[in-house]
Amino acid sequence: MKPIITAKDLCLWYGQSQALKNIDIAIPEQSITALIGPSGCGKSTFLKTLNRMNDLIPGVKITGTVEYNGQSIFDQDVNLLRKEVGMVFQKPNPFPMSIYDNVAYGPRTHGIRDRKRLDEIVERSLRDAAIWDEVKDRLKKNALGLSGGQQQRLCIARALAVQPRVLLMDEPTSALDPISTLKIEELAAKLKDKYTIVIVTHNMQQALRISDHTAFFLLGELVEYGDTDQIFTNPADQRTNDYVTGRFG
Amino acid sequence: MKRSSNLFEGVIHGIFLILGLVTIACVLIISIYLIVSGIPAILEIGLVDFLFGTQWASTAAEPKYGILPFILTSIYGTLGAIALGVPVGVLAAVYLSKMASGPVKNTMGQMVSILAGIPSVVYGLVGMMVLVPGIRKLFQVPDGASLLAAIIVLAVMILPSIIKMSVTALEAVPKEYEDASLALGATPEETYFRVSIPAAKSGIAASVVLGVGRAIGEAMAVMMVAGNAPNMPDSLFQSVRFLTTAVASEMSYSGGLQRRALFSIALVLFIFIMLINALLNFFLKGEKKE
Incomplete structure (x- = not known):
């Protein structure tokens, strides 16, 4: 499979402290790539580099290259990049507006005003995020009235509504109960037919259950990257082995 | 013990x-x-x-005590001040809370506080010396002391309360909302207008009501720039008298029914302000609930 995102020699500093060290990685299209590692290892930082959300933090310095679709992300219009590379956050963060307006927010931002088209997009996105049946009768209700798990699926629908090609997920289930977590995992597995998913997770079982490829980060370095099965059953690096067998982290 | x-x-x-x-x-x-x-x-x-009653002639041989001119002047003056002051104040608050860098933000914030502390007679003085002649020259009217001058002075006077409260409300908007908007490809400006301001709307509404309260209760500054003639406020350049100034300007020499009528004007003003306070409480409660 051809890679959709490639990072070469990527380094990132927050002020004086280096958070990413010489990351080389190629993320293949239409698959799920899991980023694992202990807290503070740089996996979330790496994820946020991919849609340039790190640009918002003062004092960030980045060297090396990241290419999306064959072109450096730093040369692309950041708003168009973020439209193509969507994001789902750790804590469900629907806007304090109606369910409909939440999903329609992105398309409206990108210039779609036609009511009928918006209706279609909202329905399709909610269906894709496996939440349509639960909310179709209360689209006009405030999204903050939904349960945590529903809110997170709504956030996924909101991200899908702008038709991204890549979906970045930053520990999307860490604030959810096991049943909601399962739903999100099933959803991710389904979505990889259409989208490329990069997911940061603390939960190694989750990485093992849903991902095709796994990248293990430690202290800002990408220690090992490969097929999930291989990483978990036959890691090449001793540190990976220690981590996936639960010896630390 | x-x-x-x-x-x-x-x-x-x-x-x-x-x-x-x-x-x-x-x-x-x-x-x-x-x-x-x-x-x-x-x-x-x-x-x-x-x-x-549209005529106020308290010292005429046949006195008339109609206060509609004062009521309308107070309402128009306040609405005008809101129409001018709210856009400026809210946009300034967006700038201060979201865009300004540290030192700029501190300096500007302190300036706004100073603006709030300037005595109203000073606003009146500056209005009298600068604004009134300015309006006379700019619009070629016989007298610049007018409803327009009062509106402009009031707009400046309500800016600090609008800015301060709106900044507080905007800063309380969770960063997650803004991140979500940016991650969807919205520009920062779109994010402020479509996510931050709506999320802070009850606080901003409260700031507007507070501004209304301040504007409708202000006496000294408007007395100095509005011309203070009891006319119906038919045009922006009309010399007008507010509810507050109606009481203040005649109290010292009034007697009999005239004096009692001034108390009635004060009562009307008092009722207005009570209503505004009730409205303010309503918005603040709404904010707490959210």
Whole structure:
């Protein structure tokens, strides 16, 4: 499979402290790539580099290259990049507006005003995020009235509504109960037919259950990257082995 | 030992209670005084003639006590000040809370606080010396002391309360909302207008109501720039008199029914301000619920 995102020699500093060290990685299209590692290892930082959300933090310095679709992300219009590379956050963060307006927010931002088209997009996105049946009768209700798990699926629908090609997920289930977590995992597995998913997770079982490829980060370095099965059953690096067998982290 | 400390606490408690009651007593006494002294003239003149009479000629041989010109002037003046002050104030608040860098933000914030502390007579003075002649020259009118001058002065005077409260409301908007918007490809500006401001809307609405309260109650500055003639506010360049200035300008030499009518005007103003306070409480409660 051809890679959709490639990072070469990527380094990132927050002020004086280096958070990413010489990351080389190629993320293949239409698959799920899991980023694992202990807290503070740089996996979330790496994820946020991919849609340039790190640009918002003062004092960030980045060297090396990241290419999306064959072109450096730093040369692309950041708003168009973020439209193509969507994001789902750790804590469900629907806007304090109606369910409909939440999903329609992105398309409206990108210039779609036609009511009928918006209706279609909202329905399709909610269906894709496996939440349509639960909310179709209360689209006009405030999204903050939904349960945590529903809110997170709504956030996924909101991200899908702008038709991204890549979906970045930053520990999307860490604030959810096991049943909601399962739903999100099933959803991710389904979505990889259409989208490329990069997911940061603390939960190694989750990485093992849903991902095709796994990248293990430690202290800002990408220690090992490969097929999930291989990483978990036959890691090449001793540190990976220690981590996936639960010896630390 | 225990007993005496109980007694001591009891005394302190009592003192604090009395201090609290003094405040309440002030409010009650003022309210009752206004109602008692304001109602007789209204009864004498007739409620409809008083509230909807278009002529105020308190010292004429056949005196007329219609306060519609004052009511309308106060309403127009306040609405005008809101129309000018709210866009400026809210946009300034967006800049201060979201865009300004540290030092700029601090300096500007302090300037806004100073603006809030300037005595209203100083606003009036500057308005008299700069604004009034300016309006006369710019619009080629015989006298610049007008509704427009009052509106502009009031707009500046309500800016600090609008800016401060709106900044507080905007800064309380969770960053997650803004991140979500940016991650969807919205620009920062779109994010402020479509996510941050709507999320802070009850706080911003409260700031507007607070501004209304300040504008409608202001007397000194508008007295100095509005011309103070009891005309109907037919145009922006009309010399006009507000509810507050109607009371202030005649009180010193009034007597009889005229004096009682001034109390009635104060009562009308008081009712306006009570309504505005109720509205403010409503918005602040709404914010707490969210």
